[in-house]
Amino acid sequence: xxxxxxxxxxxxxxxxxxxxxxxxxxxxxxxxxxxxxxxxxxxxxxxxxxxxxxxxxxxxxxxxxxxxxxxxxxxxxxxxxxxxxxxxxxxxxxxxxxxxxxxxxxxxxxxxxxxxxxxxxxxxxxxxxxxxxxxxxxxxxxxxxxxxxxxxxxxxxxxxxxxx
Amino acid sequence: xxxxxxxxxxxxxxxxxxxxxxxxxxxxxxxxxxxxxxxxxxxxxxxxxxxxxxxxxxxxxxxxxxxxxxxxxxxxxxxxxxxxxxxxxxxxxxxxxxxxxxxxxxxxxxxxxxxxxxxxxxxxxxxxxxxxxxxxxxxxxxxxxxxxxxxxxxxxxxxxxxxxxxxxxxxxxxxxxx
Numbered sequence: 151x152x153x154x155x156x157x158x159x160x161x162x163x164x165x166x167x168x169x170x171x172x173x174x175x176x177x178x179x180x181x182x183x184x185x186x187x188x189x190x191x192x193x194x195x196x197x198x199x200x201x202x203x204x205x206x207x208x209x210x211x212x213x214x215x216x217x218x219x220x221x222x223x224x225x226x227x228x229x230x231x232x233x234x235x236x237x238x239x240x241x242x243x244x245x246x247x248x249x250x251x252x253x254x255x256x257x258x259x260x261x262x263x264x265x266x267x268x269x270x271x272x273x274x275x276x277x278x279x280x281x282x283x284x285x286x287x288x289x290x291x292x293x294x295x296x297x298x299x300x301x302x303x304x305x306x307x308x309x310x311x312x313x314x
Numbered sequence: 315x316x317x318x319x320x321x322x323x324x325x326x327x328x329x330x331x332x333x334x335x336x337x338x339x340x341x342x343x344x345x346x347x348x349x350x351x352x353x354x355x356x357x358x359x360x361x362x363x364x365x366x367x368x369x370x371x372x373x374x375x376x377x378x379x380x381x382x383x384x385x386x387x388x389x390x391x392x393x394x395x396x397x398x399x400x401x402x403x404x405x406x407x408x409x410x411x412x413x414x415x416x417x418x419x420x421x422x423x424x425x426x427x428x429x430x431x432x433x434x435x436x437x438x439x440x441x442x443x444x445x446x447x448x449x450x451x452x453x454x455x456x457x458x459x460x461x462x463x464x465x466x467x468x469x470x471x472x473x474x475x476x477x478x479x480x481x482x483x484x485x486x487x488x489x490x491x492x
Contacts, residue, residue: 204448207342217413218448221439246446248348 183227190230197226197239200254204247347446347454347465354379354460355444361432362411362419372460373431376486377406378479379454379462380430380470381442383414384422386450392470396429399475405483409433412442412450455479457486 185191195212201222203214211219211226222243229239240252249255257265296304349355358368380396382389400407409430411419416435423433436442445454448467455464464482466474 204345204446216449217439218442221413221443224438225440225443244348246348246443247448248346248446250345 183223185227185230193236194226194230197230197236198223201226201243201251202253204251210253344467345448347462349446349454349462350465352462354456354462355441357434357441357444359441360435362409362416362423362435363432365432367432367434369460371432372408372456373406375406375458376483377408377431377456379408379410379445379456381410381412381445381447381450381452381454382433383412383450384418385414388469389451390426392451392453393426393429395471395475397427400429400431406431410436410441410445410447412436412447413439455482455486458490 183191183194185194198211201211203209203211203216203219203222205216205218206214209216209219211223225242226239229242234242243251244256249258249261255261255264354369354372356369358366360366378396378399380392396407399405407429409432411433414437416437419433419435423430434441439447451469453466453470454462455466457463463486464479466478470479
């Protein structure tokens with residue numbers, strides 16, 4: 151009986167340690183920033199979700215464990231706590247990293263094609279499709295009439311099969 | 315006219331294919347720097363040797379600003395080139411010791427040699443952010459007025475030096491008439 155109790159105790163202890171160890175590992179990736187209000191925290195989340203990590207491309211600042219991303223998150227926190235607006239912070243990032251830092255690039259002369267390119271292709275495609283459909287319909291509506299020579303040619307093409 | 319209309323889709327397709335084909339060979343890591351033609355960001359920091367430095371201490375001629383760290387393996391690859399440039403007096407090299415630890419940085423310089431006029435200590439990467447750095451190694455070409463004129467991301471070896479930097483420097487010299 152005593153052995154069973156000791157085993158049980160050891161099992162509980164090792165499980166507890168395992169869970170503690172795992173949770174410590176999980177939280178190791180997350181920075182612990184302190185905010186005064188929930189609103190500040192939400193702004194931090196939104197900004198680091200929408201800004202791209204310049205080092206490890208295709209990850210946002212939230213999802214990146216890279217050094218530069220860590221620094222940028224710290225800077226965002228600092229700027230929020232200093233009372234800067236989201237626009238100020240985005241401008242700060244833009245002045246240093248350019249359009250690349252935004253997952254949603256600003257509308258500028260350099261990014262017009264990026265924003266409206268797909269729309270332009272859609273319009274061209276729509277226009278071509280409209281022309282094709284319109285032509286098909288007018289062709290379908292018009293009764294087909296053949297003149298003498300065309301009748302002749304048709305008969306020749308159809309050939310002997312027409313003859314009884 | 316009808317002929318043109320007939321071939322138009324083919325021409326459009328070839329144009330698009332050519333564009334995308336070219337895109338395949340662009341390096342997505344090579345981002346344009348926003349700081350080109352802008353003055354170097356203001357700084358008042360210390361060097362890895364604990365001496366205070368600011369913009370006033372920068373060389374008053376064309377120089378290289380090289381972002382490095384003791385953890386950075388590619389920095390070792392470009393190190394001989396930087397050593398040669400600085401030893402032969404071809405161009406002054408200023409270092410930015412980016413996100414490193416001071417002890418490790420000093421050891422690294424001891425062990426491998428120091429090509430830098432001085433190395434700005436940037437342990438927290440704060441100055442790196444002002445420069446728009448996203449990882450060592452990066453090298454900036456700065457003109458005599460302290461304006462950033464060119465940036466190269468990743469290793470600066472002899473090939474890159476000859477192909478990219480020498481023409482850029484020649485252009486700068488021609489511009490300033492020296």
